[in-house]
Amino acid sequence: MPAMADHATPSLPFMKMHGLGNDFVILDARAQAIGLPPALVKGIAHRHFGVGFDQLAVIEPGRNGADAHLVFYNADGSTSAACGNATRCIARHLMTETRRDALTLTTERGTLYARDAGDGLTSVNMGPPQLRWDEIPLAREMDTLRLPIEGEPTATGMGNPHCTFFVADAEAVDLEARGAEIEHHPLYPERTNVQFASLIGPDHLRMRVWERGVGVTLASGSSSCATAVAAARRDLTGRAVTIELDGGTLRVDWRDDGVWMTGPTMHVFSGQFTPAFLKSLG
Structure with a gap:
């Protein structure tokens, strides 16, 4: 049973990280699975009653030979298949942990490659862009270069x-x-x-x-x-x-080979969610 399913765990460790102020709560579920119902995600996301984040990311054991698998949640409790800055932050953390300068990560988006770009910068290959209407996805077939919306995005x-x-x-x-x-x-x-x-x-x-x-x-x-x-x-x-x-x-x-993104990351602090906080969201 995932550790958070009944809040049986006495506390829950986390890291707070950001990439250019795009901030994240990071949970490490490599040793034990963590259940994250939407109410818990939204409670952690609250910047007054919780910790606050733009996205929450979970590090899971690697799949198919990758170093780790990443799962992302938005502040409203919904999931996202990709989060570039969180991927860079986690890649930096894992490279520091393993003393390596390159990693392979998987997400719902697919397999992503990360490397140390020097000068404290981290690069991640976010994969090829999806340019067809049905890949993005859009509601119906159309030219994705200029949408029929005011401003032609x-x-x-x-x-x-x-x-x-x-x-x-x-x-x-x-x-x-x-x-x-x-x-x-x-x-x-x-x-x-x-x-x-x-x-x-x-x-x-x-x-x-x-x-x-x-x-x-x-x-x-x-x-x-x-x-x-x-x-x-x-x-x-x-x-x-x-x-x-x-x-x-x-x-x-x-x-x-894909869209490479390079920039700085910051590990701000590490902490633990208390049993009382976790119980309040149950």
């Missing part, structure tokens, strides 16, 4: 759906209003992450992010990958770009 899949608007000034967008509206657009049956990006120099973008199931976030790795792919497809940039987010800078390189 581009749709991209990175294991999760994305909708990228290219605008003159990303700072001027009412992100909370537009993000919430587009997340639930009927063209996206699984909802969508939303990005607003401006070209601020050659191969240099300014981007702001609304994440489905979360809201406004300081950064998003999969959103950065989707935006880089969309910008290249629309001939706004080359395939290697610098992206300035509210929380800092990521480098994204769309190569033949």
Whole structure:
């Protein structure tokens, strides 16, 4: 039985990490499975009554020869197949733990490769982008380069759906209003992450992010990958770009083997959820 199914465990260890302010609670379930009902995920996510996070990630034992398998939850308790910055954070943790400079990880998205990029930076290959309407997925067949939505955004899949608007000034967008509206657009049956990006120099973008199931976030790795792919497809940039987010800078390189994302990570603290806290969510 998973350790959290009846809150029988006396406490639950966790790590708090972030990539450019995109913050995560990380649980290690390699030694013992952890059950995570939505109420528990949402309780941990609360920034006043819990710890707070944009996503929660669980490290599970590796599958098919991989070093670990990762499972992701959004702050509203829903799951996500991909989370780029959390993958980079966990890769950094596991590389430190094993004293290795390269790892193989699996997610619902597939097999991802991570490596130490030097200078404290971590790179992850998020895999090839999904460009067909049914892969993303969209509600019906259409050209994914320019959607029939005001502003003609581009749709991209990175294991999760994305909708990228290219605008003159990303700072001027009412992100909370537009993000919430587009997340639930009927063209996206699984909802969508939303990005607003401006070209601020050659191969240099300014981007702001609304994440489905979360809201406004300081950064998003999969959103950065989707935006880089969309910008290249629309001939706004080359395939290697610098992206300035509210929380800092990521480098994204769309190569033949997938979309590589490179940036810093931070392990902020480790702690334990108390039995009283866990019981309060039961």
